Amino acid sequence: MITGPAGRLKPWPRGNHNVAVLEDATGTHLIGSKSRCQKKLKWEQTPGSTCGETDSKCMTFCTTRTPPPSTSSQSMEHRSMMQAANHLISRNHQNLPVPFPVNISNYPFAITKGRMDPLAADFCLFKQSFSSCWSSVVHALEALEKLLRDYAVPMAKVSGERLVEFSHGWDSGWRTARPVIGLVSVLENWEEVLGLVSRPGQRFKGEGGIEAAAIHIQSCWRRCVARTAYLRHCRRKWAAGTISMSWLMRSQMRGVRKALQARRLRQLESYRSRAQNLAADWKHIQSSKRTIIHIPSLGYSQSQRLNLREFDTLQNIQINRLCEIRDKNVEVIYVCPRHLGEDILHYYTSLLVRDGATDGADNRTTEASSSVRPFIILTPEAVDYFPTRNMCLSTLLKYSTRTLKRIRHLIQGKQAYIVGGVAHVDDLAVADELGVPILGPEPAIAQLYSTKSGGRRIFKGAEVDVPPGQGDIYTLNKLHEALAEIMTQNLGVQRWLFKVDSEHSGRGTAYCDVCHLSCSSWALQEYRRHSVELRNTKWIQESVLLRYSDEIPEWLTRYARPAKASRYPNWACFLKTFLRQGGVVEAYPPSDSVTCLTVDLLLEPGGERPCTPSARAWAGPVCSAASLGHVSVDLATFLNHDTMEQEVWAIDLDLTYSDQLAMTQMLLMRTGGTLNCHTCCLEVPVREKYCEDQPAATSPVVNRYAVLGSHLFHSNLSMLYHNVFLMMCRAHGIRFNMKRKEGTVFALYDSSERCRIGMITVSEDLQGALVTFARNLSVIHQEISSSKMQEETNFKELTKNIEDVLQTIVQNKLRAVKDKPAA
Template identity: 75%
Template sequence: MKWETVSGYTCEKTGSKCSPLRTTKTPPPISTSKSMDHRSMMQSTNDLIPQNPENIPVPVPVSTSKYPFTITNGRLNPMAADFCHFRQSLSLCWSSVVFALEALEKLLRDFAVPLAKVSGERLVEFAHGWDSGWRKAGPRTGLLSVLENWEVVSGLVLRPGQRYRGEGGTEAAATHIQSCWRRYVARKAYLRHSRRKWAAETIAISWLMHTRKRCVRKALQARRVRQLENYRCRAQNLAANWKHIQSSKRTIIHIPSLGYSQRQRLNLRGFDVLQNKQINRLCDIRDSNVQVIYICPRHLGEDILDYYTSLLMRDGATDGTEKRTTGEASSCVSAFIILTPEAVDYFPTRNMCLSTLLKYSPHTLKRIKNLIQGKQAYIVGGVAHVDDLAVADELGVPILGPEPAVAQLYSTKSGGRRIFTGAEVDVPPGQADIYSLNQLHETLAELLTQNFDVQRWLFKIDSEHSGRGTAYCDICHLSCYKWALQEYHRHGPELWNTKWIQESVLLRYLDEIPEWLARHARPAKTSCYPNWARFRKTFLRQGGVVEAYPPSDSVTCLTVDLLLEPGGEVTMLSCGDQLHGSFQLEAIGSTVPQTSVHPETLHSICLRVGQACLQRLIVGYVSVDLATFLNHNTMEQKVWAINVDLTYSDQLAMTQMLLMMTGGTLNCRTGCLEVPMLIREKYCDHQIAAKPPVVNRYAVLGSRLFHSNLSMLYHNVFFMMCRAHGIGFNMKRKEGTVFALYDSSERCSIGMMTVSEDLQGALVTFARNLSVIHQEISSSKMQEETNFKELIKNIKDVLQMIVQNKLRAVKDKPAA
């Protein structure tokens, strides 16, 4: 046996557990909520099974304890009668109770409990469970469960700061304070370390990304410099061999790409259809030495492919009754190839320009390489883009066009005025390169002071196109205009050029111009810019031009297409008077050849503009817009150069179809469309066939016709409807109507060409066709979007003007 001393008394520790007491006990805490039967079963069978002290809830006393004793101030009095009675009753199992009793005493001392009443039975039960659990430290609630006044003691133990009032409280408080401080310092150091680590990782990743981007940027810059150098080298070879190339077999790679800025491309509806409106470039194959590879911005249906195949198999130079042989037909079909880049399927909504799509289409590039291998080839693009150089470098062929940087510089409205100024041609009164509001107001005040005959002023955004970025403001809304006009007439035109005389009017204009613009300036196309505030913001951000609208009620605009050959020659390819739609500044079509300006005058202007472009390293296809009107003061015709586009125009593409279908030639020097009329006669072997007679024809070309209801008709149904109304082309007489198709899915946009013996007949046929198509596909209950109505109205105005001019010519003709 072994004896141990506990709190001044001794006990004997046995090696075996004692049996539970055979007395009435308070129910154990774990079974207080159970029935009496279950409680008695637990007493008889599970007293020897150890219980987990953590699962013992705080008990509620049911009966008075048989062995109670008290602990005062955490100290047990071993001489107390109640404790001696409890000890004597449990002498056989005292060793298992000692450790629980010591733990209870320490708990009471630590929390300075003044009085604790212990239930002996509960202490024994708790000791049994604690001893069976290898004397692990029991929870505080388990020790308090052996007390009869557990509620009072528990409330005291749970009181904040009570631990530091008991035994060793000062040391415990110091230890707790030090641990909290160490935790705070460690936590702060950890957070600081984490922040520094995160910052270091962020800096390292950022620097790595910056380094990689810089390397990629340098590589791209080096690649673009190399592409530009290769472009210049190939351009020199193209210029040196241009005459030879034009007279020999060659392959033309047509890429009708619209290399606008990303903002412009994303704001254009049906961007792929817009790029495909020059599909008539295929008609270049009318030259037997030319093979065309046309890069299409969208997948074409079989209906369009069959249509253009049959169209291009016709020969306008032959009689319509003659048919091609099988060999001739196959050679004609092999003369053109239509390819669609595979990247079209990967970027359907990005509105990428065609050159970019082709750049990211390796399979299409590889096929083009195979097609042009060993042949003379060059690229004819659209609106210049930097990816044009990448495509040309990949294919190893030259580009018939200017450098992208040069094109971007001179294709703006301000750049066009610089070209016209260098060419010494007449331009509207105005000012270019405006970037601030004060500059706009001051420039406009000076222009108003010096040009009293101008009734409307135009504001053009530099980078916009097709009349989208144009606004106007009429001078009649300016309140001080009448007073300024009186001042002008009072001083006279000779004295008015003196600055001090203009000063009062200039200052008055400066005061009223801001309000005048805010209230009366209107964008020409509200779908692009809904109000003047939005337009002015873009105008000042991108720069623009202020210029006068021709001071006349009858203004005719015309477009001339030039080819600036690499060899230095300027060739006029097409010329036509514009036809407008809903507003005067957007051209929908044209009448070819033009009849508003004397051909020699027009040729002189275009030659000077072409030479000015060549001096600025601009080659390729250039489109020049002119405006002509009658000066009421001198009764002389004025011609103003108003715009230049360094690109292949829609009018030129339609002209190629015109020449393909008629087999004629457009002589811009004489202003005539000459068409040969073949006469089928039988000649003897010794007779020489007579040269076929040549007749003049006039054509109306419309490349931007739009009607939303056209999507309801498939192309074969549309052509059946046209044939039912007698709309078609007579190959024998070289007269009639030909359509241009752009897409198979939406089918809302088409092109149309009418050819007749005189201009009046071509206009009447064009207007009749539009009216018939509109009536067939429209009804009063349907809401359609179309430009047919406005175009018909403008054609009627032109026809009325033609009739008036004929009557005036008859009156002015002297009698014989």
Template identity: 65%
Template sequence: GRLTTSEEGDTLDTQALDTAIRRTESSIRRRAEEYLKTENKKVQILPVVEDPEKKTVPIPTWKPPLANVPYMGVQRRKIPEPSPGEKHKSALTKRLLCNPMHPRNRAILQEKFGLPLPELHKTSTNPVKLAENAYPPAPPLHLHLLPLWLPRTQNLAVLAPIAISKFPFTIIMGQIDPMAADFFRFKQHYCLSWGNVVDALQALEKLLREFAVPLAEVCGEELANFAQSWEVGWRSAPPVMGLLSVLENREQVLDLVLRPGQRYKGEGGTEAAATRIQSCWRRYLAQTTHCRRKWAARTIAISWLMHTQRRHVRKALQARRFRQLENYRYRAQHLAANWKHIQASKRTIIHIPSLGSFFQSQCMRLKWFDVLQNIQLSRLCEIRDENVEVIYVSPRHLGEDLLHYYTSILKHHGAAEADETEPTQSRIKRFTILTPDAVEYFSSRNMCLSTLLKYSPRTLKRIRNLIQGKEAYIVGGVAHEDDLEVADELGVPILGPELALAQLYSTKSGGKKIFAGAEVDVPPGQGDIYSLNQLHETMAELMAQNMDVQRWVFKIDSEHGGRGTAYCDVCHLSCYRWALEEYRHHGPDLCNSQWERIRFRYLDEVPGWLAHHAQPAKSSCYPNWACFLKTFLRQGGVVEAYPPSDSVTCLTVDLLLEPGGEVTMLSCGDQLHGSCQLETVGSSVPQTSVCPGTLHSICMRVGQVCLQRHIIGHVSLDLATFLNPTTLEQEVWAIDLDLRYSDQLAMTQMLLMMTGGTLDCRMCRLEVPVPIKDKCSRPVTNRYAVIGSRLFHTILSMVLHTVFLKMCRAQGIGFDLEVKHCQGTVFALHDSSGRGGLGMITISEDLQGALVTFARNLSVIHQEISSPKMQGETNFKDLMKEIERVSQMTGQNKIRAVEDNTAIP
């Protein structure tokens, strides 16, 4: 028949069209069968790898003759918009298609909407056999990684809408119904290229099953195009974006695929989740192990490098210290060989009042450590010898007030002398005060003066320029290893022992070794105690052997100035009375069994006795016995008896152990104590408590033993004297030895500077010259002085030095240089900023007068600077009580001496 195709009246012969179609189909079928037979007979071999440079010969393809087929264009027409009811129906259909596996949804889709749904296989894991000659499935895709690398915004931009497909078909739950009409049409249309299509289709099915996509609408043309463009075939997995681009509902599917955790709801989700968890955990373990091993290797490498570097530095320092020690010994030999010549000629003394190694453990917690090092500022007065120039290294910058004060004192050298042989300006030029550069950089750290000077190159250069071409040597303080380096930098000797000897013999235990070698009397005791059991056993043995001792003293080896001292009284022991009765009943010759019984009784009670009744001498340093005992056992210490007498006098003697082998006594004085009887704050010069001959003998013996052990320089010897209650004879005990320049010696230098006199320690006399008009038979007269080197009052810090001196002058406290009677008061100032401490010297014709003047000065100063509501912290009151006690004792001794003289016929 004929068919009208347009409004113009054109007609088309349909019979001719059907005939042409049948002819074309038969021709295609015939040619396809021939092609398949030919291909099946061929031997399938792998393609040969040819040279890429050779030209490939294209394979001719067969094309059916389409000349007889009329052209029919695509008829486009406007599709009307759906009604509201249809929109509701479409939305409901989409919701139902999201889960078509549910029986209720399948029933609604079939009954209400008439949608034919294919029967689903029971198993969803096996792929559907689409064709007998289908290619093997594509390799598995790692699609669980898709949400990690596929950004949502880029996917939406790439997957743009496409035209309506001519061969659409659906995939439900990742499976295709091979009997569906739409799929059959698609398969029949692309039968010639079905091998590539089936690979892409299997990959798409696998993707949909793995992500549990309920419904996917596939565009057949896009799938075929994708399969043709996928040239590598089964050798690699298809791109995921390419698979999703063939879907018409790609946006819904992509939203579902990108949903977190969706991969683990589909096929093999449990295994994928387990694999992912295991891989993450293994990665974490591997990363952790790797990081730990990397950290350990880095730590070991750095530690080894630091160890190697420290070893090299240690070796270099050891070599440097050894070289410095060798230089010290060489210069010490030169100093010993030329000592007489050096003492008789012009020389320069470099004073470094350093508190070194023995204060290392305590200096960090000491307040005003630099002021403590500057207490010996009166060493400047050594310029009273016309051949001496002094370079004083100060641990802190001195103010103009201190410089003016000491300059005015040093101008009046030898105030009692009738004729001044040296001009004042020349005398002032013979002393120099220097402050190390490092003071500004280490102001917050308590460092000893030698260390500060070591890190001060400009100050060292200044000293080298000052001593160039002159005989010079260093007089230090407490020995420190940096003293050797400073001496090596300056190229001068040190008037002092080696560091190892100083550390050995300047301790309490080391001093007892010196005293044992000198065969001088020492208190009963024991040194080198380092354990608690040793302490208890030693105490029990000492107390059992010395029943008359009422108090035992404990001293830390490395402490000085009464800081590390504690005591405990025997009267607190419950067994003491029983032991004393046993001792009195049997006499001093106790048998071994009785003595052992007393010792064991003591040993049982000593731990509790010490824990409850022992107390430190200075609670500001050690608040209780437990703190003291911890330091005592760590650093070692000494236990010794306190003199068994109510009247005990301690004295200090300063010795100079000359490198030439002679021992010289430089100063001697009876100690004055403050709140604690074991802390020295001053002395009376010269001493009057021991016979001068006895004192000289003890000092010479101790000095010779020190020289035998290669100890040279300044040494301070502490003695205690008392009347033995049994024999009523005077006993003298050697109790302490300090290998350093003492505070008493520094104040003695100022005393001799102001008076112009000499201190004869052999006869214990302070002799000063008499003015010319007062000379009769004797050119000199005796004087007595009281020295206080460690006076402190907190309110003094509020008063300027100029105001303080004017106040004292108004109260009649001062030293009149014009009267020239060598009597009065002289102050030693230490600090310009703190001003809390000072030293004071009172000089009088007799000892009692000097003591009274000293006590009066303390009382006047306290009343002037304090008020009833603001007393401040001070040691003035305790020292006044001590002076009153000594003054009474001195008065009684004077009366007894007068009575003895009158009793002589």
């Protein structure tokens, strides 16, 4: 703290500023601070008094006005103030503001057109008053003049006091970066000047404006050129980086693709080599102990798999492959596409007892009890990694190293082979990883001949009767031409079917009735006018063909309908898929009563011919040198009204293990019976009532009839757990009698959704089996449904179909009784 005769200076904290209070002899408080040009120091001085020392930390001192002194005292006071100012300037090494004389005004003066009159009285008074600090003020004044000249300001009124404050309010570096706002703030008419300075283009009206404009234009042009060149360089650099990265990725992809192709080629060669060994040892394998690895994979294309709901449940519908353990030489490793609950494991544990004599079993897991029963259920760990990808089971198993290691351990030292589902390229990878053969065709062959067009080629090569039609249609013109040609040659067909090559289960089928075609009746009249020999001549068919070609496009657009509207809402959507994937045009059997049959065959690796259910169904064996394994053939049989003989058409071919075959395995396991292909009967051994302990080998054999349904769907089934559902069925008498080998058996697929089940009913005659099946559907539907609930189900449709079949059976029996001659 510094004190003097006029007063004392003491620190006084105020906010974030260091404030000093100077008390004079009369007790007046004088205030100063460190902030720039904001806080003021009130300085009162009487004649003859001297200014004491001030704190060197004070940054700004602004004066207060006092009445003007007399002329005699003004010079003396001026000298004393100059001494005090010089003393403060010498103390302030940072060019900080200095205190002003208290007996002067703000010293205004004018600058006209950027030029100051050095002889003006107001300017001379200002210069004389601040001569001690003029060296710092003159730089600010010169900068202000240059600013006013550059912007052609006509008149500026300067406040001398503000100019001094501004010149001492900046450090030594202010001259190199003078703010325009700071310079304008020293003017009394600063608003007018600032508006003029801020006007666009004003700089080019002042001193050196032409040069400034030229420089500005050149700089803008150079900047534009430089930026354009820079952006071009950046684009080229980005393009070069993108091209190099793309080339690098393409090279890597090419290398990976070649490696994958080489690996798949090795896997295919290994498959063929193991298939030859399997064919050579097939008879020995069939008669000895063996392990069958069942992988019910649906290796459809990605687009097909993504469009299927509950894809994992659809793959698990063939869980009844476990029933192949009815052969005592067979052990089954079943790869399950989803995790099964304890309820399903317990159900199949009790169901798959070899002798079928007990209804219960312990609730141990499948792997823990593998020593008790010859089947193991394994779920790949990749199921948890790809829950929403709808990947086929072979692909999931390929990426499940722990499950593959477990299977290798289980089949070590045993004869084993794989039975897959719909063939996929990853089947070869799994077989190569396990080192076992596959009982099935190559994936490429399966994909080629499992289509509708491929099946027709197989049937024609085997000289099997097929519906009139044409396959491999990919364009609309070819569709119209093929349809017109085959319709001309088959006028008796009243409905034509359109089938997408890669679809399955009737999903990709559409139809169109000939009755909507206006020229159909005219075509029939034309044919009836000529004899049978002339009808097949080209000149007779030419007129009908031309008439059909004209009307078919509009006929299809107006009257063609997809069979399943849930898959294809209209003909346009169906036609788009049909032409993209290819398809077949076929005739619907020309009869009111058509029966569809499915025949499951096994093309053995040893080259044995499969047994055929009917000699009239085949003109030759259905086998191919490039195909082996399980084959499913769909047949349509009907009565030809022209010849009054039964005809059989082969309408579809699937090179896969069918759902019907899996249900048949369950039927044979539960009944202990066998299928006699020669008599087309299910022969079941039944114990007599008086001999409960009679062995099955010596039991009398009776015929049984069964109805199988593998795709029963009801959305309300999810409300019941499986044990509750089975208890409900037992309460209504829906169960299987092991002694009589009659009743109902259920197939359970999943523990979470529980919307799909399978059902088998067995009875002494076909009518009884159908009645039992329909009754079970009705009872289950009534128990789990109500009038207020909306459900999705196929129970009603199946029940109606069964009622139609029962009505046909009754009519046939009545007709047989009427036709029977009297005794």
